[in-house]
Amino acid sequence: MTKALRATPLRTEASETLDPQDWNEIRALGHRMVDDMIDYVATIRERPVWQPIPETVRARFREALPQGPSDPSEVYREFSDFIAPYATGNVHPGFMGWVHGGGSAVGMLADMLAAGLNANLGGRDHMPIEVERQIVEWMRELFGFPSGASGIFVTGTSMANLMAVLVARTSALGGEVRRCGVVGEGALLRAYTSKAAHGCIAKAMDIAGLGSEALRCIGVDRSHRIDVAALRDQILLDRNAGLKPFLVVASAGTVDIGAIDDLAAVGALCRELGLWFHVDGAFGALAMLAPVLAPRLAGIENACSIALDFHKWGQVPYDAGFLLVRDGERHRAAFAAPAAYLRRETRGLAAGSPWPCDLGPDLSRGFRALKTWFTLKTFGAEKLGAMIARTCALASYLEARILAEPRLELVAPVNLNIVCFRYRACDANGRADDANGRADDANGRADDADRVNGDIVIDIQESGIAAPSTTILNGELAIRAAIVNHRTDTCDIDALVAAVLEFGAQRSAGGDDALMAVEAPPLAM
């Protein structure tokens, strides 16, 4: 039966399709690619974490749109020579900049399988969507959400936070806002987060048409946690002024130092005052997988929505952001939009409603769920949780190294896996950048210290030894090491500390001229 219905191609020229003329050739190339990429990951320590892109390489990527074909093995050679060696570096255990996950071999292979299936997860009735639903279910369980909860994969937490703002907005104003826009009462909406929150929250308010100024940034305590009393005062003040407080975004792991807001207290306040309680758990939410860390997230189970990334602590290759919403109906109410060409059926390929496109702005969506499913199945929650706890233990190790080094100072408490510190730069007379400096030269010395610390970070990045990043804390530039990569070990922390001390001494002694080459690993892929 199936055989009889099989279509006969009209084409006579095989070259009219994009399929290879010789499947064995592409198979051999594919095997080589898999071997090379497995070698790339397995031998990552032998290469620099990152290296600057030579201008000649950059220039190769300014060429005109190719009109004719190229041999795929030639294109692959260009990838090997000019793309792979100049990647971000976050696969490397020495990468500690920003908050980047390290990926995994199994996640990489799963992404290849997803590309092979070329599934579109906007909707329709196929198994890839069931895989995504499986992960929604796992996250629902992990965070203790009820059975009506919904979830969806997105690019990252910036998008998940934006979508949460939209769900909260529609929930506050009703479906009318989707037809008429933010008018009338909408202009009175006010949202709340802490001064330590990620910038994507203000951006989300802007994109949602509410305006970034409708976001109140509340002060934080010494541990960078939102001041809940000040939050309450501001909400009541706004309410008394005739405004419409509708949303609080709490952080489970602030981007700067990994602080976790008091989620139980913020949740209770939101419940009392009738506000949407969203948690930005970009990286911190997955601390739920680690039994030693999970208690610090107490109260997250009461959130109305949670944004998180599997591509950070979850080590799923980029990108794999996720939004979980307690009330699936409200989630759908913010995004579902009927269209004749997206008609749902009870059987056939158009069955299986609701579809993921009812839960977000995207219609066409890739199979991000597959690499996440492979990662969760292959390693299991316990091993992933242990890995997450280990990155925090490494942060404590770095903290101890800093506290033991007179030339280094810790500038923020170490809450989870992020360590912020400074090299104590000396001025021309050899005086250390400490609290004993005279008031009249304090500003100049602080600027100097900022410059030295900024230069140290760039020097280390360019050396290929490690890749820390910077942030500003209390008005001063800090070296920031976010230990996210599962491959990072104590030797990488030691290498970072040694490099900071070495480059710090050279920079303090007189800038570029004094810089001697710190031995970097070989550059070839």
Ligand SMILES: Cc1ncc(COP(=O)(O)O)c(C=O)c1O
């Ligand atoms: C707390 C927090 N929120 C949001 C984001 C943005 O996440 P993404 O880069 O996945 O969009 C980050 C990124 O590091 C973050 O740390």
